[in-house]
Amino acid sequence: MSAVAEKLLRLRTNKLLKANRSKRETVSYEEVKEIGILFTIVDRDKHNAIKKLAKQFKEDGKKVEVLGFLGKGKENYDFLYNYISSADISALGKMTSGSAITFAQRNFDYLFYVDLHPNIYLENILAMSKAKCRVGIYEKNKNDFFDFMLNISREKKISALIDQMYFYTKKLGK
Amino acid sequence: MDIDSLGYRTIEALFDKELVKNPADLYQLTTEDILTLEGFKELSTKNLLTGIDNSRQVPFERVLFALGIRFVGKTVAEKLANYFKNIDAIRTASYDELIEVPEIGERIAESLIEFFKDEENFILVQKLKDAGLKLSLDETQETLVSERLLNKSFVVSGVFETFSRDQLKETIKKNGGRVLTSVSSKLDYLVAGNNMGPSKLNKADKLGIPIISEQDFINMLKE
Numbered sequence: 001m002s003a004v005a006e007k008l009l010r011l012r013t014n015k016l017l018k019a020n021r022s023k024r025e026t027v028s029y030e031e032v033k034e035i036g037i038l039f040t041i042v043d044r045d046k047h048n049a050i051k052k053l054a055k056q057f058k059e060d061g062k063k064v065e066v067l068g069f070l071g072k073g074k075e076n077y078d079f080l081y082n083y084i085s086s087a088d089i090s091a092l093g094k095m096t097s098g099s100a101i102t103f104a105q106r107n108f109d110y111l112f113y114v115d116l117h118p119n120i121y122l123e124n125i126l127a128m129s130k131a132k133c134r135v136g137i138y139e140k141n142k143n144d145f146f147d148f149m150l151n152i153s154r155e156k157k158i159s160a161l162i163d164q165m166y167f168y169t170k171k172l173g174k
Numbered sequence: 175m176d177i178d179s180l181g182y183r184t185i186e187a188l189f190d191k192e193l194v195k196n197p198a199d200l201y202q203l204t205t206e207d208i209l210t211l212e213g214f215k216e217l218s219t220k221n222l223l224t225g226i227d228n229s230r231q232v233p234f235e236r237v238l239f240a241l242g243i244r245f246v247g248k249t250v251a252e253k254l255a256n257y258f259k260n261i262d263a264i265r266t267a268s269y270d271e272l273i274e275v276p277e278i279g280e281r282i283a284e285s286l287i288e289f290f291k292d293e294e295n296f297i298l299v300q301k302l303k304d305a306g307l308k309l310s311l312d313e314t315q316e317t318l319v320s321e322r323l324l325n326k327s328f329v330v331s332g333v334f335e336t337f338s339r340d341q342l343k344e345t346i347k348k349n350g351g352r353v354l355t356s357v358s359s360k361l362d363y364l365v366a367g368n369n370m371g372p373s374k375l376n377k378a379d380k381l382g383i384p385i386i387s388e389q390d391f392i393n394m395l396k397e
Contacts, residue, residue, distance in 0.1 A: 002176055004197045005242060007185045090242035091197050092294055096285075097244070 002086070008093025010120055016127035017144045024147045025132050026172045027109045029060075036108040036131060037066045040119045046158050047077040050114060053162050067103045069121050084121060095124050104128035110135060112165050116154045118142070133172075135165055148172070175232055175240035178225035179218070187211045198298055200226050201305030234260070234308045241299070244285040253277055254286075260310030261299055265290045274355055276340045322395055323351030327360065331374050332367025334388045339367075342391070349395060357383060365391050 035057050039050050054064045068083040070076055076083060088097035095101060104125050111131035113122060118139065126134055126145045136142075138151035150164045177200070188194040193207050203226065208219040232240075235255035239248050246254070257275045258264045264272075264286065272283035289295050303309045328346050330339055330353065337345065342365065343353045354361055357377040364378040364385045378385050386394075 002240065003180060003182060003185050004194065004200065006182075007189055008196070011189075087242070087247065088244070090244075090289070090295070091240060092242075092298060094242075096242060 005089050005091050005093045006120060009089050009124055012093050013124045013127045020127060022130045027132060029170045032062055032109040034063045034108045036106060036111040037114060038122045038125060039114040040069045041074050044077055049159050049162055069119055100125050105130055110169055114162060116158060137161055175236060177229045179221040180225055196298060198301030198305055230306045234311050237307050237309060243289045245282045250282060255311060319348040321350045323349040326362045327352045327354050328363050328365055329354050329357055329361055330365045332370030334367040336388060
């Protein structure tokens with residue numbers, strides 16, 4: 001049933017995207033108070049890159065919340081952040097994780113989705129999100145998931161995406 | 175709960191043709207339905223239907239886990255299945271009855287109640303049951319070790335030397351007995367361990383319920 005649940009999750013995500021009427025806007029970096037980061041746990045390098053990004057935002061005086069996705073057989077490095085897994089959807093494809101639902105309800109000034117390849121579980125959170133501006137890598141047909149997309153090669157390291165996210169967000173304003 | 179021969183592409187095709195809208199619909203598929211899917215021939219159709227049919231043999235605890243109830247992982251599903259024996263008993267259990275299960279806490283009890291309150295989930299469970307999935311323990315899984323304690327009820331209280339409290343309760347059930355949580359006139363025995371609270375002891379004494387030690391209990395099993 002799990003493959004069917006994933007298909008149903010995708011369908012629910014599309015519905016959530018259409019139903020989400022949250023106000024989107026860009027906030028100048030100086031005024032940013034809260035930032036969310038979503039990412040799939042891949043390896044130690046990526047984990048360290050996320051830690052570094054969160055640290056950078058905190059040093060800039062922002063409040064940061066991180067939520068990861070832990071796939072089967074992956075290690076949860078340092079147990080620093082809340083995470084969800086494939087066990088967090090019901091057989092009918094409903095997100096059941098309280099952490100994910102709470103995260104989606106947060107009115108972040110910016111929500112960064114730091115993955116080079118889409119993850120259907122995290123896309124479900126993006127679709128529900130009330131963040132003012134959702135930032136992620138450019139992908140055709142994913143316009144509804146993001147308010148700001150960065151067009152970089154997927155061949156590059158995750159640090160390249162993170163660097164660009166940080167660089168351009170600092171340049172964004174009202 | 176994965177089904178052999180049912181991959182992502184097949185699911186996409188089944189949804190596109192609106193042959194499947196939820197997991198229970200898989201069990202209504204016919205050869206004719208599957209042959210309408212692109213790329214499916216006689217053998218692949220047969221393999222898919224066999225895979226779906228085989229999933230009807232998946233044990234209750236794994237089906238329960240596959241429902242994706244929040245906080246109900248493999249181990250919790252196993253404990254719930256062994257304790258309640260079937261899905262309806264879990265569905266209708268009260269909060270107090272749920273937290274009575276060893277290692278089931280408030281968080282899991284609340285999540286179970288929430289899950290079964292949702293009509294969509296209730297309908298899914300009914301459909302899966304109608305489709306022949308195992309939503310109760312097999313008789314072989316329920317086989318008793320003996321019937322020495324058949325129809326006898328026990329309340330277990332205190333700390334024991336040979337058994338842990340959970341082991342003692344399990345032993346009662348495996349020998350046909352019932353485990354109750356409170357002392358009443360319907361109770362047959364109070365199994366008293368060390369450091370037990372005085373209230374159960376006093377009540378059992380007042381009601382004339384036999385109070386037995388751990389050793390008395392072991393002797394009962396040998397009779």
